[in-house]
Amino acid sequence: MFEKLQRLGKAFMIPIAVLPIAGLMLGIGSAFTNGLMIETYGLTWLLGEGTFLYYVLSTMAAIGNVVFGNLPLIFAVGIASGLALQEKGAAGLSAAISFVVMHSVIGKVLSFLGHTPETTSIDYFVSQGMNAVEAAKQANVYGYELGMFSVRIGVLGGIIIGIVVAFLTNKYYDKKMPEALSFFSGVRFVPIISVLAASLIGAVIPFVWPYVHLGISTFAEFFGKTGPIGVFFYGFFMRLLNIFGLHHAIYPLFWFTSLGGEMEVAGRLVQGGQNIFFAQLADPNTLRFSAEGTKFFxxxxxxxxxxxxxxxxxxxxxxxxxxxxxxxxxxxxxxxxxxxxxxxxxxxxxxxxxxxxxxxxxxxxxxxxxxxxxxxxxxxxxxxxxxxxxxxxxxxxxxxxxxxxxxxxxxxxxxxxxxxxxxxxxxxxxNFKTPGRGDEEVKLYSKKDVLAKDMDIELVIDALGGRENLVDVDACITRLRVTVKDVSKVADDATWKGELKARGVFRKGNGVQVVYGALAEVLKNDINKVR
Structure with a gap:
């Protein structure tokens, strides 16, 4: 489980990596095209509508907004390519196709069941005898994705497609077909099997998702009612999970799915804490950001x-x-x-x-x-x-x-x-032996010190059990993240912290994390070049 969560957290970081630049563009663009701000500081001549800077800044805001508006597709592609051990490009393309197919099939099944935009509106459910709250909850199950009428599965749908496509890629990237169908062998088989899987998922979701959605909404309401206590435990446990790098596999569910709450912004329902914030940021009519949306960060x-x-x-x-x-x-x-x-x-x-x-x-x-x-x-x-x-x-x-x-x-x-x-x-x-206190076993290594050592990459590979023991080698900002065949072949902590100058080592199942600070990315690239 540790190994799987480690890999999933690593895959989450691929689509999340695009968010800082998108957030910066949306933040800067929205801040400096806000009419109230422009009037308050008398900057109409510089930033008002029709000026060159207004066009530039409003375009920046639009770029950031379109990224946050298409996160489900971005997560599908990013997770599929991140989890695929081989043929990552084929996995990403297959995920994009499969995501579109899934929502197309969902729309078709909904129409067969008699669910249309007209029969899933709040007014319709009220006319069927529901009160306003119940009608709103029921209507929130349905919405649009990439212009297609579907269910509001949002980023969770992208996560599901990404994981399924990655699994199929790892299983079938070298699939051999009969000679008459040999053109579809190997990597070409991946999008075929992925589309079939996405079609089945899309056919099942309309029957299952309404109950799951209402269940998540109920849980989110319950979590919301815990108020500061629930928020305290969220912050506390996220920091503890950070030790093992597993927070990357948890917090996106609160930031980008309905677990983080739902809110109507500018006429559309938005799910997830960060999505809510950036939707409000992009809406010029927002007078105050919601603390309910931002409580998870x-x-x-x-x-x-x-x-x-x-x-x-x-x-x-x-x-x-x-x-x-x-x-x-x-x-x-x-x-x-x-x-x-x-x-x-x-x-x-x-x-x-x-x-x-x-x-x-x-x-x-x-x-x-x-x-x-x-x-x-x-x-x-x-x-x-x-x-x-x-x-x-x-x-x-x-x-x-x-x-x-x-x-x-x-x-x-x-x-x-x-x-x-x-x-x-x-x-x-x-008498904790923090850096510089007494015991010479407590050593200090800055990035400069480590790089100056000109570390032999072969020693690192040997410490991981040798080339034949490596399954997957990756890194986050500070950790070398490795999946090995036999964790018993990995060197002991003394070796890592001694001649290999690591700050710490974690082992769980077949997953190994070695803390190297800024050097982690460099080591990952060097290992993958020679393995």
């Missing part, structure tokens, strides 16, 4: 911008005097990364392995941050991280009236103080 701003940089400063303060210069460079770089981009692993992995209790405290404080900002109705959006860049675009530039961003700044200093004194006190009390 806004809470991260406090620990990422203020908490962890303060924790880094605490670790610097308690380091031995002789090591402070070296420690300072390492921790400053990690703190700046967290503050600017919201990427926290460079800091977290400096104390996770030597003082896991500190990580538990960090997860607890992050859960509290999620709950508090939700209670204060703060609604600042995010692309993929929660650093000052996203805060500026989706908080400051949108205005406090829309986002209530001021609370992040107000609570930032108390958050930093709490992290600083909690970390400093616990490190000293329990």
């Amino acid at each position: 806004t809470g991260g701003y406090l620990p990422m911008m203020f908490g962890l940089p303060a924790a880094a400063y605490a670790m610097y303060k308690v380091a031995d005097t002789k090591n402070k210069k070296l420690v300072g460079g390492l921790l400053f770089s990690a703190a700046l990364t967290s503050f600017l981009t919201g990427i926290t692993e460079p800091i977290e992995f400096t104390f996770l392995f030597v003082a896991p209790a500190l990580y538990g405290i960090h997860a607890l404080l992050e859960g509290i941050a999620y709950a508090v900002l939700y209670m204060l109705d703060v609604a600042v959006g995010v692309t993929f991280s929660r650093g000052i860049i996203d805060f500026t675009l989706f908080g400051l530039l949108q205005g406090n009236a829309k986002t209530n961003f001021i609370w992040i700044l107000i609570l930032g200093i108390p958050t930093a103080l709490i992290y600083y004194y909690v970390f400093k006190t616990l490190i000293l009390k329990f």
Whole structure:
């Protein structure tokens, strides 16, 4: 299960990788074409309708909006190509075709069942005796995808197609056909079998999805009723899952599917927390962003911008005097990364392995941050991280009236103080061997140090059990993610942390994650070149 979730999380990152640039375009374009903002600052001459900048910025907003409007298709293609071990291009193309076929078949089956846009409207269900709430829930089951009448399965439909097509690609990419049909052998068989599978899925979904949709809606309502408590546990467990890199397989379900809530924006129903935020961002009539939509990510701003940089400063303060210069460079770089981009692993992995209790405290404080900002109705959006860049675009530039961003700044200093004194006190009390404290076994390696070593890639391959032991080699921002045939052949932790200078190693099933920071992507590419 660990191996499968690791691969699924890695595949999720492929479509998610396009969201930062799409979010930036939508954020900048929407902010600087907002009529109220233009009038308030007297910029009609520069940014008003008809000006050159207006055309450029409105086009940027349209580009970002179209990406978020087609996430189901993007997820189908991205996940299929990400999970396919061979013929990734064929998997992506097959997924695109299969996604369209699935929704076409769904539409046909719905018409056979007598479900049309007219017979699935709120007014129709009210005329059949339902109250307004029940009618709205029932009508929300149905909608459009790529212009086709279908059910509102959204990104989940893309995920299903992506996983199924990847499975079929891995199984049939080398399929041999009889000589008369040999043209359809191998990779050419993949789109054929994928379309057939998508047709079957499309034929079944209209009978199953209405019940699943209503069930998810009920669960989302229940989760919503838990209020700050539910949001606390979400933030807490997401941070714990980050240790194993498994959060990538969970949070997209809240960001992009109905698990993250549903809301009508500009006349259309939008599912998923991040989708809701960006739909509101693109709607010029939005007066205030919904904290219900942003509750699954806004809470991260406090620990990422203020908490962890303060924790880094605490670790610097308690380091031995002789090591402070070296420690300072390492921790400053990690703190700046967290503050600017919201990427926290460079800091977290400096104390996770030597003082896991500190990580538990960090997860607890992050859960509290999620709950508090939700209670204060703060609604600042995010692309993929929660650093000052996203805060500026989706908080400051949108205005406090829309986002209530001021609370992040107000609570930032108390958050930093709490992290600083909690970390400093616990490190000293329990003598945790954080970077630069006494024990020479605690080593410091910056990216520069590791690259300067000119690491022998063959040593890394040998530590993974040799070429014949490798099934799949990939990487995220900080981790080398490898699937092996026999995990017992993988070198022990001492070897990885010693001559191979890894910051940590995780093993589960046939999945291995080696923490290398920024070097992970380089190692992945080097291994795949020679394996």
